[in-house]
Amino acid sequence: MSLRYRGVLPALLTVLLLPLAQTASADDAKLALGKKVFTEQAMPSCSICHALQDAGATGAIGPSLDELKPSAAQVATAVRSGIGVMPAFTALSDEQVDAVAHYVATAAGRK
Numbered sequence: 001m002s003l004r005y006r007g008v009l010p011a012l013l014t015v016l017l018l019p020l021a022q023t024a025s026a027d028d029a030k031l032a033l034g035k036k037v038f039t040e041q042a043m044p045s046c047s048i049c050h051a052l053q054d055a056g057a058t059g060a061i062g063p064s065l066d067e068l069k070p071s072a073a074q075v076a077t078a079v080r081s082g083i084g085v086m087p088a089f090t091a092l093s094d095e096q097v098d099a100v101a102h103y104v105a106t107a108a109g110r111k
């Protein structure tokens, strides 16, 4: 490689790889928020009624999410509208619902 291009390659790599790193950390942040919604922010907490190993949840009123392995869309629908005995969580923002749906689907091994 000629001297002229020496500085270009690292710069090019940075430009190419930075979006990948950002995507990964955005996903981590979403998962962290989702876990928080699951264990702390939802009222009543999802943990009271559902088992989900990753969250240390052992509730047995609703189905075990580890066994059910719901998709993110399934979780979001249940949380927004309620289902059976499970209440609708109307106080949660779209961001919180989206995050908890992504978290549960991921933690339950759906993705």
Ligand code: HEC
Binding pocket: 037, 038, 042, 044, 045, 046, 047, 048, 049, 050, 061, 062, 063, 068, 070, 074, 075, 078, 079, 083, 084, 085, 086, 087, 089, 100, 104
């Ligand atoms: C008061 C107890 C209770 C709480 C709190 C609760 N759930 Fe549920 N959940 C249930 C019950 C009971 C069912 C089964 C309902 C049925 O099928 O009739 C259920 C079903 C579900 C399902 C399956 C939906 C489907 O399509 O079959 C998902 C996913 C779920 N809950 C996620 C959550 C999440 C996430 C939270 C917290 C935001 C939460 N639940 C909070 C009791 C609860």
